[in-house]
Amino acid sequence: MTSPSSPALPPVAADVAAGALELLPQRLRKRIDPAVAKASGWPVEATHDGVRVRVDADTSVTLKVTDGIVARPEDAVCDCLLSPACLHRAALLSSAPLAETGAAGPAAVEQTAGASARPDTAPDEPHTTPDEPDAAAAPKEPDAPDGGVQPLTAAQQSALVGLRRAATGVLVAGVAGGGAVQRVELLHAAHSARIAGLPLPAAAAVRIARRLDEARSGDPGFRLSELSAELAGLLGLLRHPADAVTPARRTYRPAKPLRLHGLFTEPVVTASGYAGATGYALAPDGGLRTLSDIAPGGPERAAAAALSPVPGGCALSLREWGDGGAVILTDPTVSPEGRIGGGARLRSVRAPGAAWHEPPLDALWQKPPADQLASALDWLHLPADDRPAGGDLLFLSGVMTGQGGFAVTGGPTLRLLAPDERPELPYAENLRLLGSYPGLALRLAGRVVPDRPDGIRALAAAWRGHDGGTVRVDLGLRRVHRTDVPAPAAVFAPCAPPPALPVELDLLRRAVHRAVAGGRAVTAAAADGELPRRLRAVGLATGADCARALAAAAAERRHDALGRLLPGDPDAFATAWLAAAVYVSAAAGSLLAAAWSAAGPEASQTRSGPAGAQP
Numbered sequence: 229m230t231s232p233s234s235p236a237l238p239p240v241a242a243d244v245a246a247g248a249l250e251l252l253p254q255r256l257r258k259r260i261d262p263a264v265a266k267a268s269g270w271p272v273e274a275t276h277d278g279v280r281v282r283v284d285a286d287t288s289v290t291l292k293v294t295d296g297i298v299a300r301p302e303d304a305v306c307d308c309l310l311s312p313a314c315l316h317r318a319a320l321l322s323s324a325p326l327a328e329t330g331a332a333g334p335a336a337v338e339q340t341a342g343a344s345a346r347p348d349t350a351p352d353e354p355h356t357t358p359d360e361p362d363a364a365a366a367p368k369e370p371d372a373p374d375g376g377v378q379p380l381t382a383a384q385q386s387a388l389v390g391l392r393r394a395a396t397g398v399l400v401a402g403v404a405g406g407g408a409v410q411r412v413e414l415l416h417a418a419h420s421a422r423i424a425g426l427p428l429p430a431a432a433a434v435r436i437a438r439r440l441d442e443a444r445s446g447d448p449g450f451r452l453s454e455l456s457a458e459l460a461g462l463l464g465l466l467r468h469p470a471d472a473v474t475p476a477r478r479t480y481r482p483a484k485p486l487r488l489h490g491l492f493t494e495p496v497v498t499a500s501g502y503a504g505a506t507g508y509a510l511a512p513d514g515g516l517r518t519l520s521d522i523a524p525g526g527p528e529r530a531a532a533a534a535l536s537p538v539p540g541g542c543a544l545s546l547r548e549w550g551d552g553g554a555v556i557l558t559d560p561t562v563s564p565e566g567r568i569g570g571g572a573r574l575r576s577v578r579a580p581g582a583a584w585h586e587p588p589l590d591a592l593w594q595k596p597p598a599d600q601l602a603s604a605l606d607w608l609h610l611p612a613d614d615r616p617a618g619g620d621l622l623f624l625s626g627v628m629t630g631q632g633g634f635a636v637t638g639g640p641t642l643r644l645l646a647p648d649e650r651p652e653l654p655y656a657e658n659l660r661l662l663g664s665y666p667g668l669a670l671r672l673a674g675r676v677v678p679d680r681p682d683g684i685r686a687l688a689a690a691w692r693g694h695d696g697g698t699v700r701v702d703l704g705l706r707r708v709h710r711t712d713v714p715a716p717a718a719v720f721a722p723c724a725p726p727p728a729l730p731v732e733l734d735l736l737r738r739a740v741h742r743a744v745a746g747g748r749a750v751t752a753a754a755a756d757g758e759l760p761r762r763l764r765a766v767g768l769a770t771g772a773d774c775a776r777a778l779a780a781a782a783a784e785r786r787h788d789a790l791g792r793l794l795p796g797d798p799d800a801f802a803t804a805w806l807a808a809a810v811y812v813s814a815a816a817g818s819l820l821a822a823a824w825s826a827a828g829p830e831a832s833q834t835r836s837g838p839a840g841a842q843p
Contacts, residue, residue: 235274237281237320238291239327239502239524240298242434246415247301248321249408251313261407263319268445270320278303281320289320296524297327322408326415326438380469387424390417391433392466396802398436399459402747403443403452411440428612429472432462438498448649449497453679456744460809463802471611480561480569488517488557489582489589492673492688493550495530495653495704496522504533505705507546508618508673509555510589511566516618519568521546527652534705540576550688551700554581566617583698584671584690592623593671597639598825600624604676605817622684624672632663633726634670639824640727643683647675647704654707659686661708668713678813679737681820682726727823729816732762736775737812743805748782748796751805755779771815774808781805 249260271282278293283306292303298321306317380388394417398410418433436458442450465472488509497503504522511517521533534547542555549555555576561569582589600622607619626636635641644663646655662668670691674684690700694714701708729737736759743751757779763772781804784796 235272235279236526237272237324238278238293238298239296240291240304240321240324241300241327242415242437243419244298244301244304245321245324245326246412246419248304248312248318249412250416252315252318253313256313256315256318257409259315260318260322260409263315264322264408264444267319267323283308283316287316289316291320291324298324299327319408322412325441326434380473381424383420383424384426384469384473387417387421387426388429388466388469388472391421391426391429391462392799392802393417395433395436395459395462395466396798398440399463399744399802399805400748400798402743402750403440403455403745405747405749406440411437414440426472429462429465431612432458432465436462448651452741452745456741456809457678457813459744460806460813463806464810480563480567480571482571483560483562486511486517486557486560486562486568487579488549488555490549490551490553490555491516491584491589491592492700493534493547493702493705494687495527495534495648495702496520497527497530497648497650497653498522503527503529505530505536505546507538507550508621509549510592514591515566515616516621517562517566517568518617519546519549527650530653531705534702538576539570540574542576542578544576544578547702547705550702552581552583554579565615584700585698593625595623597622597624597636598821601676601824602821605678605821608676608678608817620676621687622672622674622676624674624684626670626672628662628666628668628670630666634672642726643680644672644674644686645677645680645683647685647687653704655686655704658701658703658706658708661710662689662713665713665715678817678820681816681823682728727820729819730766730768732759732766733768733771733812733815733819735759736763736771736808737816739775739778740805740809740812743778743782748798748801751778751782751801755782768815771811774804774811777804778808 249257252260267281273280273282275290278291278298281289281291283289287306287308289304289306291298292305294300294303298304301312304317304321305311306314308314308316311317394410394414398406398414401407401410414433414437418430418437421427421430421433436455439450439455439458441447443452443455488511491508491510493505493507495503496506502522503525504520506518506520506522509517509519519538521536523529523533535545538544538546538549538555540555540557544553544555556579557568558575558577559571559573561571561574563569584590584593604620604622607615610619624634624636624639626634626639629635629641632643633641634644644659646659648655662670668691670689672684672686673688674686677683677685686703688700688702690698691713693699693712699712701712728734735756739751739754739756739759742754746754755778756775760772760776760779763769763775781797781801784800786797
């Protein structure tokens with residue numbers, strides 16, 4: 229058995245993992261899932277250029293690592309007689325985390341600290357209806373820039389159909405019923421799409437494969453809602469080929485000198501075997517910028533990366549920068565989304581910083597909470613490459629309540645959620661401690677949670693300390709102690725309960741997520757025949773149509789001319805599910821914004837007292 233001190237498997241390029249399964253004969257492919265389960269117990273030992281995995285006394289698989297990943301098929305070698313078309317090699321490569329493909333540096337690595345703790349990874353929400361035509365057929369041609377029609381190449385058409393088939397297969401099987409075959413078919417389709425010049429849907433497919441990895445391994449960072457959103461984004465993108473053929477746009481261009489005031493630093497741990505930290509800062513134009521140090525590693529690397537220096541010669545770590553520091557960058561390179569690159573010409577010098585309650589940072593907390601929420605929800609509906617850095621962040625002032633909630637000044641009462649449940653990151657521990665101090669006035673930086681209208685994911689907090697000074701903490705990097713928090717003297721008035729979705733809409737949301745978790749069979753078995761009527765009774769007529777269409781598509785079984793039962797139509801099920809997913813997302817966002825707007829400035833009043841003042 230692999231001990232906790234054994235080296236972890238290195239990340240594997242998606243095309244290498246997919247190719248390993250393609251080589252297997254059909255009789256071995258049927259045995260891949262049990263083999264993957266066994267592979268987690270094979271001992272791993274480090275070598276000078278990678279790792280060696282002992283399958284048994286006579287067999288081992290060697291993985292050679294280049295730039296932190298297993299990049300080529302020939303870098304994975306088994307010494308059994310069937311290699312490379314052997315079960316050992318395929319199972320091991322299917323067990324390893326997926327590498328970031330085409331990452332040009334730390335800033336290009338997918339951040340999955342809860343995004344959204346997985347920032348910048350939630351998909352574009354498509355718009356469709358329950359009776360939309362089958363998208364598995366040859367896709368429509370995108371419009372050309374001159375207003376004409378730009379035909380898709382044969383390779384692109386084939387790749388889009390393959391992606392649609394693979395994504396639909398994942399949905400029909402569900403997380404519980406799927407396995408390595410569905411995952412690798414998705415990776416194979418992603419590889420074909422990337423070769424055909426379709427980087428956006430290819431990247432979305434790889435993200436879904438990573439979410440499946442998280443679910444399979446019991447990763448604390450896995451969230452079913454995020455897998456649902458990724459699937460909806462990919463299936464929607466495949467229905468709009470003009471968007472699917474859009475080239476990747478993450479380029480870094482020279483920019484003018486920047487003075488950046490640090491806000492906070494967030495630990496990043498991905499399912500693909502990468503970890504590090506991302507610093508958020510305010511730029512002179514009022515927008516946010518990010519700077520990341522992310523490389524292969526586990527949660528322990530996040531704390532170490534937070535101590536890495538800001539590039540360019542500045543004697544300031546990412547954590548110090550986020551804790552009230554400021555830097556001036558000369559010759560920086562910046563992506564259109566606001567990510568700062570580490571070019572060779574970059575130079576940095578330390579500058580006087582600011583506290584959260586001082587200009588220019590204080591302006592972030594002066595924006596009405598409802599306006600901030602509306603901007604964050606709009607951000608979630610943008611294509612991934614068009615989202616400005618930090619666009620899903622909320623900057624809120626308020627007071628901890630006696631029920632462990634957080635009463636937002638000028639907004640609702642919310643629950644503070646941990647962006648990451650890994651025990652190595654102190655989010656949950658810190659939030660439990662802060663929740664035990666009712667009346668404590670806080671300023672928070674958090675991330676919107678579209679499927680949890682009653683909460684936000686808290687990333688950093690500030691409050692008044694014992695000496696009257698401000699205590700500012702990155703909640704995922706530093707453990708808060710009771711000595712850091714003074715006993716509040718304010719008496720907190722009763723507050724309204726956290727906003728919640730209507731029960732009927734929440735039931736439809738759960739049905740959407742249940743379909744992803746259990747697949748078509750579970751959706752058919754657990755369908756609520758009363759849900760369409762209940763949705764229509766509360767005025768959600770479109771939701772009722774979506775619920776009815778989803779249940780019908782899951783249960784639909786056809787017969788041939790001889791009366792024999794035929795398999796259900798997977799594309800009809802995917803179409804109905806996508807319509808329901810898009811509707812739930814749009815309706816939840818609309819109701820959530822209305823709830824925050826209705827909360828009003830009186831939602832979080834406290835009686836006067838020294839601890840009630842804002843930090």
